[in-house]
Amino acid sequence: LGAAQQQREPKRDILLGGLLLPGFDEQSCASRYQSVYYRKNMTRSPAPYLLDRLREQEALQRRCGPGTEPYRRASERLKSGQKYSVMDDTAVDGGCGYLVLLSYRGLGNRVLATVSAFLYATLTSRVLLVDRGKTFADLFCEPFQGATWLLPLDFPLEGYRDLWEGAAESYGNVTLRNDTGPASQHRFVYVHLDHAATPANRLAYCDDHRRSFLRRVQWVVLRTDSYMPPSLFLNPAYQEELARMFPRQDSVFYLISRYLLHPTNDVWGRVTRFHGSYLKNADETLGIQVRVFDAATPPQNVLDQILACTSQEHLLPGVAATAAGEAPPLPTTADARPNKAVLITGLNGWYHDRIRDMYWRSPSADGGLVSVHQPSHEEVQHFFRTMHDKKALAEMYLLSMTGKIVTSGWSTFGYVGSALGGLTPYIMTKPGRKQEKVPDPPCRRAMSMEPCNHGPAYFECTRKEIHKIIDTGKLVPHVRACEDMSWGLKLT
Ligand code: GDP
8 A cells, every 4th residue: 555545544453463573674575564454354363372383483494594504514414415313413403404395386286385384394393495496486575584485596405306206215105114213314305295195105194293203304305286284183293283373273374374475576566556456446346266177168167157156145246137228327326336346367368258248238137336357367377487477376365355255166276365365265166077067056155264185194194004095074173075175175
């Protein structure tokens, strides 16, 4: 907001109940302290214990992160190939351990992975270092004062970006080799929690940080495209800590994202300009996130599904039949006719054009005005292109600023758009393979604002019978099968 506008705004708690610290440079990352003005009041507030853990994590990042002596020694060891147990000389190294997050897949996946990795690093007291890939540093500001979360460009582990689950160092292979005893030493361990990981690799969800071999490993490299927290809540080793950090289980993404994710000025400028031009003055706003995974799905079916959903849930008015030549009503004062702004996001502009046309051709059934807006239509998904990713991130934030939201089932883009805003979405059922019909029901209200974990463990952590598939959505309250994917898990 401009200075004059900010003066008119009621005073807001820009530090978000203590999630954020004062003292960051406001100019270099405007979103950090400005985002509060674009959002509803916090619907979940941070527990004092969560704030303590965040401050501890920040101190750890400063004490052990890049630029420090412990980091230099740890990366020397990694470079020289030395096998090592971090417990051997805690006096020398202060027990610094590291979690390196590898970046891959679409931006929604990468955002979920970043939030997951931060929580996992905090739970296991490791410094989080994010592999920036080609675009990460252009998307997000540094979250910690006096420390960086970016993996240094001279990170010495050769070929680390190519690690995959077959690697000898993968958690699954280390466990299958039984190389986990009290005397085991590892140069690093690779944790592969891709949504399609093997059961052995998913055992990492069950790691007990206090007792297992992994706590002795100084370098852990994590690859995930998934939202890990629902599975971490199933691990008895973390349950107590998580309950103290998040007395409301459905607040995990909401609170961590507000703490950790601050779009860079360029992204934030796109967000605020679009918001100011098209959303700010509407009486009501609706976000519709369209993601079509299967090119064979007829676009008309998806449009029919969107309209069936918005009609079923009373999110958009229908259009009134008018006789040819009928005179439109006289203009009335702005107050008399509520206006609704619809934000559509998608790779394709067709849905936007059809819905906008609908309200251009005919008046809405309730007499209100409906305006329809779409920031971009990139046509196809690209990987690691800065401008493409910036647009996607800006659109996720814009979705999060709407009042109500319809998202596409299975889409991590949609999960992020709704969860960032603390919005419980109406999730459209993903069309089946045959595609010929609009799914029935077209959409349903989600149980919570939390994202879905697409690749959880299907076994009980205490039993570790990894090939015996059980319904992990029934083990503990507040971890349930997702609305849009029966084998996924989400916090409620
Ligand atoms: P998912 O594939 O739906 O789970 O979401 P991801 O975000 O992981 O990957 C989809 C990628 O396609 C995004 O990161 C964007 O690059 C692109 N994309 C998909 N939908 C949109 C959209 O609505 N707007 C923009 N700008 N890009 C999109």
